[in-house]
Amino acid sequence: MAEFNAMDTAAFKGVWVFCEQREGQIQTISYQLLSEGRKLANDLGVELCGVVMGSELNEDYIKALGGYGADRVYYIDSPLLKDYTTDGYAKALCDLIMDKKPEIMLIGATNLGRDLGPRCAARLHTGLTADCTHLDVDVEKYKDFLRTTSNIDVDNTKFEENTNLKMTRPAFGGHLMATIICPRFRPQMSTVRPGVMQTQAFDEAGAAKVVVEKVTPELTADDIHVEILDIKKSAKKLVDLIGADVVVSVGRGISSDVEKGIALAEELAGVLGGVVGASRAVTDEGWLSSDHQVGQTGKTVHPRIYVALGISGAIQHVAGMQDSETIIAINKNESAPIFDVASYGIVGDLFKVVPELIKEIRAAKA
Amino acid sequence: MKAIVCVKQVPDTQGKVAVKADGTMDRAAMATITNPDDLNAVEAALQLKDETGCEVVVVTMGPPPAEGMLRELIARGADRGVLVSGREFGGSDTFATSQILAAAVNKIGVGPEDIVFCGRQAIDGDTAQVGPQIAEKLHLPQVTYVTDIKKEGNAVVVKRQLEDGYMELKVNTPCLLTCIKELNNPRYMSVSGIFECYDKPIDVFDYNTLKDDPLIETDTIGLKGSPTNVYKSFAPPVKGAGMMVEDAAQLVGILNDKHLI
Numbered sequence: 001m002a003e004f005n006a007m008d009t010a011a012f013k014g015v016w017v018f019c020e021q022r023e024g025q026i027q028t029i030s031y032q033l034l035s036e037g038r039k040l041a042n043d044l045g046v047e048l049c050g051v052v053m054g055s056e057l058n059e060d061y062i063k064a065l066g067g068y069g070a071d072r073v074y075y076i077d078s079p080l081l082k083d084y085t086t087d088g089y090a091k092a093l094c095d096l097i098m099d100k101k102p103e104i105m106l107i108g109a110t111n112l113g114r115d116l117g118p119r120c121a122a123r124l125h126t127g128l129t130a131d132c133t134h135l136d137v138d139v140e141k142y143k144d145f146l147r148t149t150s151n152i153d154v155d156n157t158k159f160e161e162n163t164n165l166k167m168t169r170p171a172f173g174g175h176l177m178a179t180i181i182c183p184r185f186r187p188q189m190s191t192v193r194p195g196v197m198q199t200q201a202f203d204e205a206g207a208a209k210v211v212v213e214k215v216t217p218e219l220t221a222d223d224i225h226v227e228i229l230d231i232k233k234s235a236k237k238l239v240d241l242i243g244a245d246v247v248v249s250v251g252r253g254i255s256s257d258v259e260k261g262i263a264l265a266e267e268l269a270g271v272l273g274g275v276v277g278a279s280r281a282v283t284d285e286g287w288l289s290s291d292h293q294v295g296q297t298g299k300t301v302h303p304r305i306y307v308a309l310g311i312s313g314a315i316q317h318v319a320g321m322q323d324s325e326t327i328i329a330i331n332k333n334e335s336a337p338i339f340d341v342a343s344y345g346i347v348g349d350l351f352k353v354v355p356e357l358i359k360e361i362r363a364a365k366a
Numbered sequence: 367m368k369a370i371v372c373v374k375q376v377p378d379t380q381g382k383v384a385v386k387a388d389g390t391m392d393r394a395a396m397a398t399i400t401n402p403d404d405l406n407a408v409e410a411a412l413q414l415k416d417e418t419g420c421e422v423v424v425v426t427m428g429p430p431p432a433e434g435m436l437r438e439l440i441a442r443g444a445d446r447g448v449l450v451s452g453r454e455f456g457g458s459d460t461f462a463t464s465q466i467l468a469a470a471v472n473k474i475g476v477g478p479e480d481i482v483f484c485g486r487q488a489i490d491g492d493t494a495q496v497g498p499q500i501a502e503k504l505h506l507p508q509v510t511y512v513t514d515i516k517k518e519g520n521a522v523v524v525k526r527q528l529e530d531g532y533m534e535l536k537v538n539t540p541c542l543l544t545c546i547k548e549l550n551n552p553r554y555m556s557v558s559g560i561f562e563c564y565d566k567p568i569d570v571f572d573y574n575t576l577k578d579d580p581l582i583e584t585d586t587i588g589l590k591g592s593p594t595n596v597y598k599s600f601a602p603p604v605k606g607a608g609m610m611v612e613d614a615a616q617l618v619g620i621l622n623d624k625h626l627i
Contacts, residue, residue, distance in 0.1 A: 086508055086510075110529065115498060115508070117495070118493075118499045119508065128460070130493035150602070151600055152598065164597075171492070172490055176600075176602075177599065179598045179599070179600075180596060180597060181595055225538065225541075226509065226536070231528075290548075291529070296492070327608070329608075340608075345610045348613075357614040357618065361627055364622045
């Protein structure tokens with residue numbers, strides 16, 4: 001293997017996406033990242049590569065990565081990589097990075113990706129920016145992004161011209177946005193929050209021409225210091241908040257009659273064709289399971305319609321839903337901060353307003 | 367055996383957040399708390415102490431006032447505190463921070479039965495990187511997102527949270543675990559603990575204490591040793607005020623007109 005020096009920035013080329021699989025299934029975050037990575041690779045005029053690790057994976061899944069933009073897929077195949085372990089995955093990924101030297105490495109900020117990313121960045125001696133929500137390499141495109149999303153007077157601000165990856169992420173629970181760069185080290189690593197990037201339409205031609213390179217890692221059982229005893233899926237029904245078109249969320253405002261509040265939210269979600277979400281107050285109380293939670297420590301959603309029922313609108317919650325297309329807030333307290341982000345607001349008791357709303361929507365649809 | 371817990375003092379983002387005129391956070395104007403996930407990590411260590419009688423050492427990197435937080439954690443039951451503080455450490459990103467904390471943990475010493483605990487993430491940076499980076503630099507196996515811990519001889523059996531379930535893992539000590547709120551309910555300070563906490567030792571590790579560790583080089587710590595830099599920071603735009611409507615009928619009328627339903 002060639003000598004690896006993270007500071008020899010000129011030696012690095014190409015955009016890579018870690019394509020996470022669980023139980024043989026490629027995770028949807030991988031398609032979101034490939035779609036985003038495609039744009040970056042086009043701007044840089046370089047190849048987009050997917051990296052998938054596993055054992056006896058379905059070849060169709062691997063080919064499909066080409067349909068979302070990958071020019072090449074490195075398939076690291078080993079029985080030791082069947083299920084995720086930090087040790088096995090970090091070694092296999094870092095060894096390949098040291099060999100091939102990509103300039104950008106994107107990883108989904110899932111529970112596994114947030115375990116793998118920092119371990120690899122520390123080993124490679126490079127920078128990692130967590131939970132990014134926007135990526136640019138081109139300065140002009142970055143300026144266009146700032147024009148619509150910031151308070152910066154773009155035309156009277158000096159921008160250093162470079163093709164460093166500009167990784168934008170919320171800090172302090174969304175109070176501040178920071179664009180981070182990693183100018184002196186490679187690869188430039190970034191984890192990206194699931195649900196933030198849009199997936200491009202599947203392209204048959206891309207899937208047909210993708211180059212798949214099978215890699216056999218130098219990995220032995222002794223490299224892995226953690227033993228997997230069991231992997232269990234939770235028995236409860238999963239809530240697909242991220243993919244939902246409509247989300248009806250409940251907050252502490254349902255506390256006077258929790259059961260009825262949840263039932264109303266479910267009924268409203270039913271007529272709108274959506275799912276039920278919740279603020280952290282609700283999941284902390286155990287009124288709904290934590291997979292319903294929207295916000296900084298829960299999921300980020302951007303549905304077509306987001307309905308906030310009895311949610312005050314703490315910044316931690318707003319961080320996870322502020323990009324929804326239309327936000328409807330119903331709250332008793334007219335000074336609740338949720339009204340600052342709502343497209344439409346009704347001041348009133350949700351137990352009275354929601355049944356009327358359900359009735360009106362049914363009538364409108366009839 | 368020992369349980370070493372890395373903790374951070376953070377601004378209370380649940381409270382009022384103060385922003386300066388230039389758009390940066392006004393940390394001085396905000397109340398500070400112990401990072402919530404770190405309290406779960408301290409509690410996990412204290413439960414291990416209840417079970418095995420092990421020593422619990424709490425470590426933080428921060429300015430001198432962070433000593434107060436260490437005293438509070440001693441009042442909850444920790445045996446001693448280590449404050450890592452020095453001008454040379456300022457401006458560190460997660461890479462440089464983990465470099466310094468790993469050196470501090472090395473100085474405390476990790477024995478064959480020891481466990482290093484961290485919180486999953488700090489609420490000010492939200493990166494969840496420092497724990498795994500310390501583990502890498504100390505060559506320890508790691509398990510993140512831990513929701514259950516059972517000590518079994520020289521190993522621990524832990525549950526690691528996934529989005530749709532959990533993994534059960536066995537890992538030999540020494541190891542590093544990052545803890546989340548589902549793991550436990552942190553205990554309060556006891557009255558006797560508060561009385562005694564001022565008599566318990568707090569060691570201060572400055573640059574000179576740690577400089578002999580190979581992890582501590584001028585280009586691996588502080589601002590200079592941080593691979594990442596801030597390119598620009600800005601406040602997100604305030605959304606234009608929405609429209610307040612009178613009742614459900616008016617709302618549905620608007621949604622209908624806009625073809626939203």
